[in-house]
Amino acid sequence: MAKLTVEDLHSIRAREEVKMKKRNIEGKKRHIVVAMGTSGIESGAKVILDEFASLAEKKGLDDVIITQSGAIEGVKEPAIQIHTPDLGLVTYAAVKKSDVEKILDETVVGGKVIKDLQVEA
Amino acid sequence: MAFKNYILVCGGTACESSKSDQIYKNLIEEAKNQGVADQVQVVKTGCFGFCEQGPIVKVLPEDSFYVQVKPEDAKEIISEHVIKGREITRLQYGHHVRKAYEEVEDIQFYKKQKRVVLRNCGKIDPENIDEYIACDGYKALEKALFEMSEDDIINELKIAGLRGRGGAGFPTWMKWNFTKQAEGDVKYVVCNADEGDPGAYMDRSTLEGDPHSVLEAMTICGKAIGAHQGFIYIRAEYPLAIHRLEVAMKQAREYGLLGKDILGSGFDYDIEIRLGAGAFVCGEETALLQSIEGHRGMPQPRPPFPAVKGLWGKPTVINNVETWANIPAIIVNGGAWFASIGTEDSHGTKVFALTGKICNSGLVEVPMGTTLREIVFDIGGGIANGKKFKAVQTGGPSGGVITEENLDTPIDFGSLMKIGSMMGSGGMIVMDEDDCIVDVAKFYLDFTVDESCGKCAPCRIGGKTLNALLGKITEGKASDEDVAQMRQIALAMQKGSLCALGQTAPNPVLSTLKYFPEEYEAHIRDKKCPSGKCKRLISYSIDPTKCIGCTACARKCPVGAISGELKKPHSINTQVCIKCGVCKETCKFSAISVK
Ligand SMILES: Cc1cc2nc3c(=O)[nH]c(=O)nc-3n(C[C@H](O)[C@H](O)[C@H](O)COP(=O)(O)O)c2cc1C
Ligand code: SF4
Ligand code: SF4
Ligand code: FES
Numbered sequence: 001m002a003k004l005t006v007e008d009l010h011s012i013r014a015r016e017e018v019k020m021k022k023r024n025i026e027g028k029k030r031h032i033v034v035a036m037g038t039s040g041i042e043s044g045a046k047v048i049l050d051e052f053a054s055l056a057e058k059k060g061l062d063d064v065i066i067t068q069s070g071a072i073e074g075v076k077e078p079a080i081q082i083h084t085p086d087l088g089l090v091t092y093a094a095v096k097k098s099d100v101e102k103i104l105d106e107t108v109v110g111g112k113v114i115k116d117l118q119v120e121a
Numbered sequence: 122m123a124f125k126n127y128i129l130v131c132g133g134t135a136c137e138s139s140k141s142d143q144i145y146k147n148l149i150e151e152a153k154n155q156g157v158a159d160q161v162q163v164v165k166t167g168c169f170g171f172c173e174q175g176p177i178v179k180v181l182p183e184d185s186f187y188v189q190v191k192p193e194d195a196k197e198i199i200s201e202h203v204i205k206g207r208e209i210t211r212l213q214y215g216h217h218v219r220k221a222y223e224e225v226e227d228i229q230f231y232k233k234q235k236r237v238v239l240r241n242c243g244k245i246d247p248e249n250i251d252e253y254i255a256c257d258g259y260k261a262l263e264k265a266l267f268e269m270s271e272d273d274i275i276n277e278l279k280i281a282g283l284r285g286r287g288g289a290g291f292p293t294w295m296k297w298n299f300t301k302q303a304e305g306d307v308k309y310v311v312c313n314a315d316e317g318d319p320g321a322y323m324d325r326s327t328l329e330g331d332p333h334s335v336l337e338a339m340t341i342c343g344k345a346i347g348a349h350q351g352f353i354y355i356r357a358e359y360p361l362a363i364h365r366l367e368v369a370m371k372q373a374r375e376y377g378l379l380g381k382d383i384l385g386s387g388f389d390y391d392i393e394i395r396l397g398a399g400a401f402v403c404g405e406e407t408a409l410l411q412s413i414e415g416h417r418g419m420p421q422p423r424p425p426f427p428a429v430k431g432l433w434g435k436p437t438v439i440n441n442v443e444t445w446a447n448i449p450a451i452i453v454n455g456g457a458w459f460a461s462i463g464t465e466d467s468h469g470t471k472v473f474a475l476t477g478k479i480c481n482s483g484l485v486e487v488p489m490g491t492t493l494r495e496i497v498f499d500i501g502g503g504i505a506n507g508k509k510f511k512a513v514q515t516g517g518p519s520g521g522v523i524t525e526e527n528l529d530t531p532i533d534f535g536s537l538m539k540i541g542s543m544m545g546s547g548g549m550i551v552m553d554e555d556d557c558i559v560d561v562a563k564f565y566l567d568f569t570v571d572e573s574c575g576k577c578a579p580c581r582i583g584g585k586t587l588n589a590l591l592g593k594i595t596e597g598k599a600s601d602e603d604v605a606q607m608r609q610i611a612l613a614m615q616k617g618s619l620c621a622l623g624q625t626a627p628n629p630v631l632s633t634l635k636y637f638p639e640e641y642e643a644h645i646r647d648k649k650c651p652s653g654k655c656k657r658l659i660s661y662s663i664d665p666t667k668c669i670g671c672t673a674c675a676r677k678c679p680v681g682a683i684s685g686e687l688k689k690p691h692s693i694n695t696q697v698c699i700k701c702g703v704c705k706e707t708c709k710f711s712a713i714s715v716k
Contacts, residue, residue, distance in 0.1 A: 003380075006267070012251060025184055041205065067206070
């Protein structure tokens with residue numbers, strides 16, 4: 001490794017900050033929880049989880065935490081839950097990969113519930 | 122970008138000694154075996170502070186706080202948590218079950234803490250310089266090298282009002298300023314990582330968890346005072362801290378953050394490690410400098426202070442590890458930010474190693490001005506086993522006891538002095554009703570007598586005599602005159618000793634005499650030890666009305682002092698009994714008592 005210049009130091013910091021931010025959860029208020037568990041995984045929840053992760057990153061949604069959970073009982077999987085200070089808890093069932101962008105835009109960012117996907121949990 | 126879990130495994134000394142390194146390795150291995158290596162990143166961090174509950178494993182972004190984890194739990198963490206998203210309640214602190222979107226219920230231990238010194242401990246991998254850089258690392262150095270003059274740097278510390286964390290609380294900016302102004306072309310910077318206080322491990326944890334912060338601060342000091350060489354004096358019994366420092370120094374050199382022409386600024390600076398053999402007196406600054414020079418570690422008269430004549434007679438700044446670790450944060454966030462934390466007398470935070478008869482022992486960092494009650498009862502969770510609080514000792518062997526009546530004192534340098542103790546380096550030992558206060562004073566005096574270098578008579582002879590008198594008290598052989606003599610000796614030691622070891626050694630005696638006079642009286646006049654600790658003053662006996670003759674005690678007694686027939690009351694032969702207390706613990710019928 002060559003000796004750093006000030007610019008090198010800045011670019012290392014910029015690169016590493018992105019990585020550190022992902023594991024930093026402080027102050028993040030909006031949660032997206034993807035139900036995994038055995039049945040969730042069988043129904044394709046992993047694809048949904050990864051899609052949320054990659055789209056949220058692409059859209060630069062810095063204050064969103066995406067986590068996994070065990071199964072959500074009694075709903076059609078893949079299922080997710082969204083929790084924000086404004087909306088409280090919203091559950092969506094039978095989520096398809098193509099729904100993910102819409103969920104991010106309308107519910108997580110826009111704060112509107114998508115009635116077609118919503119179920120009572 | 123696929124979803125990823127981050128598993129932080131504590132790599133502090135306490136957790137490593139309960140196999141956290143194996144947990145770390147197993148997690149990586151299991152992730153590979155279960156085909157999810159690309160979905161997890163396992164990071165070994167510094168101490169989380171909650172060593173009592175270790176080994177600690179934290180899983181993000183779910184924020185699961187797993188405690189007392191075993192190497193064999195790695196398999197389940199991967200298969201259940203990482204793959205199926207199921208939090209493992211069995212391992213979760215307090216076994217709390219929570220919904221995934223719920224914030225982790227604030228863990229009481231962390232609630233009132235504020236992390237400045239320990240900002241990166243338990244967060245970054247201390248052996249990866251890039252993670253330090255990501256958390257504002259080396260930002261302060263860049264600022265100091267390119268945007269600030271020498272006086273700007275010193276002035277920032279003045280605004281911050283940072284006072285030394287090694288014990289005495291001397292304003293850091295003044296030390297730097299004296300050294301900068303001192304005559305001499307060669308100057309030195311020294312980090313005091315000797316940490317000899319019994320029970321203290323703040324400095325060790327800081328070095329283990331965030332070594333770069335100390336390296337960065339020492340380099341900034343070099344720029345400010347015109348020094349090009351620093352030394353870290355650390356005790357050899359801290360192998361993990363030494364290793365982390367060595368790795369950090371190597372990485373810093375590779376990046377050109379140590380060495381010649383740092384960041385192209387034209388400033389040269391490097392740091393070397395010097396190992397100490399673990400003598401408490403070598404933590405005293407003049408003795409420490411002697412030891413670095415290769416002499417016997419004996420204190421020297423001051424003045425001249427190290428700022429004028431230090432290492433090899435050159436002007437030298439010597440600061441404590443925790444003092445250093447504050448400095449990059451001050452330069453980055455500004456002195457005013459630092460001054461806004463704490464009390465008028467003392468700014469910033471203080472790290473304490475909380476130990477003794479407390480529920481949650483561990484490393485805690487609180488803003489100055491936090492009360493002892495908050496530390497002992499809120500953060501520490503109160504006294505273990507439902508016992509009654511008796512006192513807390515701060516300042517180690519140089520400090521004093523603090524009792525119930527002073528528990529609401531806001532902690533800062535000034536207020537602790539006022540109640541007869543001192544800040545010290547951060548050891549905080551909690552005592553309960555079972556602790557004998559004379560015995561506690563004797564414990565500390567035994568320590569200082571052992572550690573005295575013997576150079577000056579008040580400490581060498583005074584300490585021994587004082588200790589002998591304490592011994593007399595614990596044996597029930599003392600009179601009131603002995604106490605008067607103790608006070609006289611204490612005064613002579615305070616006034617006549619060369620260094621603070623001797624000057625402060627009587628403090629534990631004086632403060633216990635002040636706050637627990639009745640306990641001394643019980644030993645001296647009634648020949649009794651109220652806590653049942655001092656062996657010469659107690660005897661064990663069996664209450665024949667409670668004893669059912671189960672023989673359990675007789676079988677356990679190591680010296681065969683208990684006799685009696687089966688199903689008939691037993692008795693203890695006090696001539697033979699060595700007062701070990703085993704029988705009392707053994708008896709299920711509370712038939713054995715100590716008086
Ligand atoms: C007997 C004795 C032991 C000491 N041990 C330590 C120590 O282990 N670590 C430390 O930083 N300071 C220790 N000190 C205080 C140092 O002499 C010195 O005041 C300190 O390193 C200055 O740094 P600071 O201004 O950053 O606190 C000790 C002092 C005495 C008298
Ligand atoms: S006070 Fe004690 S430790 Fe200090 S120089 Fe004198 S003998 Fe040595
Ligand atoms: S105190 Fe110890 S030595 Fe004495 S009788 Fe009990 S078990 Fe035996
Ligand atoms: S060493 Fe692991 S929490 Fe302190």
